[in-house]
Amino acid sequence: MNGIRKVNAGRATQCVWAFFVSTIAYNYAGHFAYASETFNPNFLQTSGGNNITTDLSVFENKSQPEGVYVVDIWLNGTFVETKPVNFHSRQDASRALPEPCLNVELLATYGVRTTAFPELINDDKGCTEITVIPQASATFNFNLQRLDLSIPQAAMQNSARGFVSSEQFDEGITALLLNYRFSGAQNKALSLSSRDNDSQYLNLRPGLNFGAWRLRNYGTWNRNSLSGGNGKWDSLYTYLQRNIVPLKAQLTLGESTSPAEIFEGVPFRGAQLASDDEMLPESLRGYAPVVKGTARTNAQVIIRQNGYIIYQSYVAPGAFEITDLYATGGSGDLYVTVKEADGSEQTLVVPYASLPVLVREGYLKYSLTTGQYRPYDNAVEKKAFSQATAIYGLPWNFTLYGGTQAAASYQSVAFGIGKNVGRFGAFSGDVINAWSTVKNAARTDGQSLRVRYSKNFYETGTNFAIAGYRYSTRDYYSLPELMDTWRSGVSSSLREQARNRTELTLNQNLGSAAGSVSVSLLREDYWRTERRMESISTSYNNSYKGISYGIGYSYSRNSQNATRTRSYERNQIFIFNISIPLDRWLSNSWVNYTVAHSKPGNTSHSVGLGGTALENNNLYWNVRQGYTTAGKGNSGSVDGGYRGTYGELTGGYSYDHDMRRLNYGVEGGMILHANGLTLSQAFGNTAALIKAPGAGGVQVTNQTGVKTDFRGYTVTPNLTPYRRANVMLDTTTLSSDVDLDLSTQSVVPTRGAIVRATFSAQIGGRAMMSLIYQGQPVPFGAVVKDAGEQNKQIYIVGDEGQVYLNSLKPSGVLQVQWGKSSDQQCRVNYLLPEKKSENGIQMLNGVCQ
Template sequence: MKSMKLNVITKIMLLMLIPTIVWSEEAIDFNTDFLDGEGTENIDFSKFSHANYVPPGDYSLDLEVNNTKIIAEQPVIFFNPNYDKKVSLACITPEIYPLLGLKEEWENKIQWLKDGQCLDIRSIPEMSFQGDLAKNTLKIKIPQAYMEYQDASWDPPTRWDDGILGAFLDYNATGRLVKEQKGNGKGTQTGITATGTMGANIGPWRFRADWQSQNGELNKRSQSWAWNQLYAYRAIRSLSARLTLGEQYLSSTLFDSFRYLGVSLETDESMFPPRLQGYAPEIAGVAKTNATVIVKQDGRIIYQTEVSPGPFRIQDVNSFGGGTMDVTIQEQDGSVTSYKVETSKLGTLTRPGQLIYQFVLGKPTKDEHNTQGPEFSLGSLSWGATNNTTIYGGLLASSEYQNVAIGFGRDFAPFGVLSGNINISRAQMGNIDNNRTLSGNSYNITYSKQFDEINSQITFAGYRFSERNYMSMPQFIDRRYNGDTIDSGKELYTIIFGTALPDYNTNLYLNYSHQTYWNRPSSNQYNMTVSNYFDIGKMKNVSLSLTAYRTKSRETTDDGVYVNLNIPLENNDSSISYSGSYSRGTHSNNVNYFSRIDNRQSYNISAGTWDKDKLTTSGMYTYEGDATQLNASGTYIQDEQSALSMQIKGGMTITPEGGALHRNNSVSGGSRILIDTNGIITVTT
C-alpha cells in the first residue's frame, strides 16, 4: 500500500512539472486513467490542466524580470486568487514590487489582493508569471514600455540598497627623502604629503570627512593638518538627487568652486546609467625623473600619484567643482614645475524634457572653518528643450555679490557639439575699495567633435573672455574680506585634440591652453605627442614617440623635448627602451628595462647621463597587494643628489559583519563591497 501511494505521488509531481515550462494559458486535459492506487478520486486534477500551475505553498525562488535575474532565493508564496480557484499566482508583496523596475506612474494604478499583501497582476496589462520549479525560478514578463530605463551595467533606483552599517578610512600618502651633495644645500630633506577620507554609513546617510596633511622641509617646513570637508549626505532616489548638509565645496558647471557651510539639493549624475554621465577633465605633462604629481583645487589636494620619467596623461581626476586646477610636478632631482588646468565642463546635452537642477543655501567659510562673507543662495537648471538643444542658467546671490548665468548647448550633427554661456557679476566692495560697485561680464564658448572619417576627436575646445571688473565668488571673498590681490583673468584658450592614422600606425595628441590676465603676464601650457608603432624583424609592436612641451607661468618657464623608443620583450611582460630629455639647462639620456614579475608586481631600472656628463641611475617598484598599493622609487645623480620616494595607498573598512584592510582603487570615500566567504581566506577578486 505504501509503495502504491508513493507511485501516485510521483506521477502527480510529473504532471505538475510539465506545465511549468509552458507560457500559454490554454487548458490542457490529462488522461488520469493510468494512475492506479487508492485515494485518486479525492484529488482535483483539473487544477493541473492550467499552464504554469504551481501548488499553493511557500517556495524559495530566484526572481527574473524579462530574462534578467534581480534577486536570488527570495521567499515566494503561491496562492489561489479569490476570482479563480483553479489558477495559482505568485504573491508579489509590497517589499518585492519595487524590485520589478516599473515606472513610478504605476504606483497609482496597481491594485492589491489579500488585503494589500499581494499584487493583482490584472492591474498591469500583459504582465505574466511562470513558476519554473525545475530551475527554481519565478520568471516575470512585463512590457518594456512599463519599465524604467534599463542598462546591462546599471540597476534602476527601485532596486538600490542603502548598504550595511560601517565605518572606513581611506588614505593616499607619499613620503620623499632628498640628500643634496653640492653647494650650500648639502644635507638631507624630507617631506610627507597625505590625503584621504574617513567616514561612516548609517542607514541612508553617509558621513564624510576629507583630510590632508603636509610636513617636512620639502613642503616648505609646513606642519599642517586640514579637514577639507565635513558633511553628511543621502540619496533622494525618486529625484535622482543628493541632499547634503555641512561644510563642502560648491560643484557647479556655471560658477567657480568655493567652500561653504550649508545645505544643498542637486541632481546626482552618478545615479544615472554610466553612458549618460558627463565630461571629466584631463591633465597632461612631462616628468623628467621619477616624480610626484599633485593636483590641487582651491588649495586642497584632490589627486596625487607617482609617475615615471616621460610624458603622462591623467584621466581619472575627480573634479569637485568648476574653476581651475593647480598641477605641481615634484621631480626627484628637487625641481618643481607648476601650471594650471581649466576644468570648466563642456555644456553637455540634457535629454529632452529632463531637468538637471542644483539648489544651495549657505555661507562661505575660510581655512579655520569659520564663516566669512554674507549668506548666499544658488539655483541652477539645465533643461533639455529638444533632442539636440539644451538651455541652462543659474543665479548665485547674496546681499553683497550677485552672479547670473545663462547659456545653451546644441548638437549640430554632424558638425559637433557647441555650447556657450555668459556670466554677469556685480560686487559691492565696501571699504576695501572706496565702497565701489564693480560689474563685469564673462563669455565662454566650448566645442567638441568626433571626426570619424579621419579618426580624430576634439575632446574639448574652449574660449573664455572676462572683462576687467568681472569677479567670481571666491575672488570677491579674497579681495573684499582678505584684501588679497587676485589674478584677474582676461582670455583663456583651451584645446584637447587627438587623431589616429591607422595606415601609418601613428597617433597624434595635443593639449594646449593659453591664459592672459589684466594685471599680470600671461601663462602658457602645451603638450604635443606623436607616436608610431612598427615591427623590426621578429620584434613586434616597437614604438617610437616624440613629445614637445612648454610650461610658462609667473613662477616657472620650462620648454623641452622628450623622445622614447620602446622594444617589447618576452610576450610583452618586459621591455627595453631608450629615452632622451632635452630642456632648458638639463639634458638626459637613459636606457631603461621594465619587467612584470606577476599580475601584482612590476619594476623598472634605468641608467644614463644627466646634464650632459653626470651619471645617473633610477628605479621604480610597483606592488598591488590585497591590503595596499605601493610605489617605491629612487634616483641617483652623480655629484648632485640622491632621492627616495614611496607612495602607499589603501583603506580600512569595519562593519558589524567584520572588517578588512584593502586596496583603494576607486575614488576616496567611495562604495565598497564586503563579501562573506564563510571562513575561506584564499578567495581573491
C-alpha cells in the first residue's frame, strides 16, 4: 500500500518505478542494445478500453523526473551520508538527463581538492559540474536511490582512513545543560552490631554551550546520618573550554587536570592548551576504566578518585561490573570501597591503564599548562606552577617525548623514548630528574625511572601491559607530592613517596569454546614508611549454548602502620557464578546462582531471577534469595529500574541478618534551548538534540527507551566528537497521521557540542484513492500533487487509477497530470471522512474533472 510515495522521499516510489522501468525499458534495451529507447504507452492501456495514455518521454533513456530525492551518497565506494539531493535536467545532445545538484562547498567537505580546479565553480542555481575534474563522474542508481561519486585519488586530499573534514564539524546550538544523578538508602538495623541510618548522594553536571565555547561544572553532594547528618558539597571542577581546530587542540580555562602521559597528572586552576587526539582519524589514534569487584551481601559501592567521591551505587551479592563512570577530567587510581550490609568493608584499587608512549611518525602531541595547584585538602597552599610536554613521532617507529615542570619550590625535566618493535610488542622508557624544596627544608634532587611494555599475542589471544615504576632515590618528589608538603600553619608535612610500583594486566582468550582468563596486579611501597599496598584479582569466564559461568579470586592487603611492626588488613574472596537463560519459558529472563567464600569471613549462596520487559526492554528487574554461614542466616532482595524518554528510575528492597535497606535512585538530563526545555536520559559530553515538531512518541533507533516527547523533541545521549553519526528515527513507530520526509540525519559534532538533528514531519491524513477520468481509471504513471503546493509532494498513480496519498488536509484539491496537453490533466476535490479507519488509511474514490 505505501509503496507509492512522494518523489522527495524517493525510496517510497522505488517499487513502482523499478517494476515500470524493468518490465518495459530494459526489455527494449535487451533486444536493441544500441538503439534509442522509446516507451510505447499503449502497453499501459487497460483491458476495459481506456484510450487514455501517459506521456512517458521523461522515462526514455533510463531517466527519471526532476525533483528532490533522498539518496545514499557513496564516494569512491565508501558510504558518506544520506541526504536530499535536487536533480535537474541539462541538455546532452538529444537527451534530457537529470543531474544531481552538487556545490563546491559540499565537495570540499568530502575531501575534494576544490581549489586545484579553478573551473569548479557554482552556477546561478548553486550547482557545479563535477566533470570539470578529469575522470570524475556522478552515477545515480534510481532503483537503489544511490548516488555514486567517483573522484580520482589525485583530486582528493591526502587523508587517512576515517578522515572527516573540519568543514563538516558542527559546533552545535546555544543551550543550558544539566545531568543529574540522585541515589539514597534508608537502613533499619536488625542487630546490635548495626545502627539505623540513611544516606543520600547527588551528582550534578551543569553546563552552557555558546558557539564553540563549553562551560562545564562537576559537583557532588554526599550525606550520611551517621556522620552528623550534615551534607558535604564538593566541586570537582569548573572550566571553560573550546576547540582550536587548526591546532587540533583544546583550550581549557579554569579547573582541570594536566595530561598524565609523561608526568603525574596535576590538578590545576588556570589555563591549558593541549592536543585533542579525537580530532585525528581513527586509523591515526594510538580511557574511564571498568571497575570489577565482588560483594558478599547487599552492599554499597563507593568510588573515589583524587579524594573525591565520583560514584556511589548499590549492588546485590556476587560479582559486579561498573562501566558507566563519567570522565572527571583527571587521572589517578580509583579507590573502590565495598560496604557490606554487616558493616564490614573491603577495598580495592583499580589503576588507570598505562600503555607505552607512542605516536605515529610526524605527529606532534603537546600540552602547555599554567596556573595554581588545586589540592583536595584546603590546608595545602595553592602555589603557582607551569608545565610543558611534547611527544613526537620519529621514523623507524620511534617516539621521542619529554617535558618540564616549574614552580617556586620545584623544577623537573623528563626525557623518554618509545619504540614499536613489531611482533615483540611496544615499550617506552623515561627518566625524570626533579629538584625539590620541602617547606622549611633544604633543596634536594632525585630521579625516577619508568619502563612500560605492552603486547598483543594474536596467535594465542593474549593481551597484556606491564608498567613498573621505581623511584630510585629517597629525595625524588613528583610535583603533587611536593606541593602537598606546603601546608598552612605547619612547617611541613611529608606525604608518602612511592618507591616501587608495579602494574600488570593480562587477558588471555582461550578459544571460542574455552573462554577467557584475566589477571590484574598492583603493588606499591613507599619511602620513609613501612606501609605497603597490594591488590590482585583474577577471573575465568565462559559460555555454552547461552549458559554463562565464571570463577574469580581477589586479594588485597594494606599495611596499617608506618613502622616496622607492620600489621596488615587482608581480604580474600573466591566466587563462582552461573547464569542460565529462560527464554523457552519466559522471554528476556534468566536465572543465576552465586557462591562466594571470603577470608576472613564466611560463605554465602544466592539464587536470583532477573530479566527485562516491555517492547524496548525499558524495564529491568531482579529477585534474589540467599543464605550466609557463620550465623548470618537468610538474605534477599528485589530491585528494578525503568529507562524511559525522560530518564531512569531505580529502586529496591533488601534484607539480611543485620539490616533492612530500601534504596532508590533517579538519573536524567535536561537541555534548555531556543525551542524550549527538553527532558531526557542522562547524556554524555557530546549529544544530539532531535527536533521533529509534530512527531511525538517516535522511537530513536538503537537507543533504549529514547522517544520524542509530546512536542517531537528528544536527545540522543552519546555521540563521538569529530565522527560522523547517523541519527535515525524508527518510522514504524510514527502515528497514523504523521510521515517524515527523511528518517536519518548525519551530524559531525565537535567536542562538547549539542548538535541539532532536524526532521520535517508531514502531518495529515492517509488515503488510497481511486481516480476516475471520463468514466475510466486515470492511466498508470500519472503524477498527482496538491494543487496548492507546487512540487512539494508528488505521487505516482498505479494500476486501476489507484494512488496512495499522505499528509492530506481534511479537504482540498489535487492536480493530476499524465501529459503536457490540456486534455492530459484534471483536478479532483476530496473530503476525508471524520472517522478514521483501523489502519489509518482511508479508501476514497475521486472523480477527476
